[in-house]
Amino acid sequence: xxALISKILKSSNPKKTWxxxxxxxxxxxxxELKSGxxxxxxxxxxxxxxxxxxxxxxxxxxxxxxxxxxxxGGVTRALMFSTTNTTQVCADSGTVTFVDVPEKFxxxxxxxxxxxxxxxxxxxxxxEGRGVARGSFDFGAAGWVLLSKTICAQLRxxxxxxxxxxxxxxxxxx
Numbered sequence: 643x644x645a646l647i648s649k650i651l652k653s654s655n656p657k658k659t660w661x662x663x664x665x666x667x668x669x670x671x672x673x674e675l676k677s678g679x680x681x682x683x684x685x686x687x688x689x690x691x692x693x694x695x696x697x698x699x700x701x702x703x704x705x706x707x708x709x710x711x712x713x714x715g716g717v718t719r720a721l722m723f724s725t726t727n728t729t730q731v732c733a734d735s736g737t738v739t740f741v742d743v744p745e746k747f748x749x750x751x752x753x754x755x756x757x758x759x760x761x762x763x764x765x766x767x768x769x770e771g772r773g774v775a776r777g778s779f780d781f782g783a784a785g786w787v788l789l790s791k792t793i794c795a796q797l798r799x800x801x802x803x804x805x806x807x808x809x810x811x812x813x814x815x816x
Contacts, residue, residue: 643717646671650783651754657786670717672789675781677716680793680810685710685726702734708745709808711777711795721751725760725777725795731770733801741771748777756780758790765814770800772814 646667653659660668686708708728715722725748732740743762750757758778765772774796780787794812 643670643674647674647754656783660788674715674717675789676791678714678722680711680713682709682711682795682808682810684708684808702732702739703803704730704732704740705799705803706730707797707799707806709795709797711793711810713791713793723750723752723755723777723779723793724748725775725793727762727773727775727795727797729771729773729797729799731799731801733803736801737768738766738771738801741766741773743773743775746775748779750779754781754783756782763814770798772796772798774812774814776812
């Protein structure tokens, strides 16, 4: 697998190299790049603060957690890239008063993958605050892109300052 991907990336014309590859080799490369798995893991968790977070319109207590969504290749199972999201929620008397994604970023771990930006969105549904970071990545070289992928890291923090859920779902409304 490494030799096939290196052949594409080190070529002076990656698009031409790709077009000349056998169907079998193309299928193997696509399986590696497109058919992987996303795994999410909590990487940090803040405690509850009884002080309002600076620069927020909130009263009450606030808490936050950080989640990383990692994408692993479909053949090698090697880590390809990741998206990380820190979601912060403030609540007062069991009702969410503020939701934010103060930190979001993405990392690439393998040659050929390039960051194409990370966006976020939030949703306050009264009993919980939802935050998601969407990391977009392109695979290619020399201005040629073979494919693009987006992976998401979503946190849902409950107003009780205890319960939460995490997923790789991209929609905060789902």
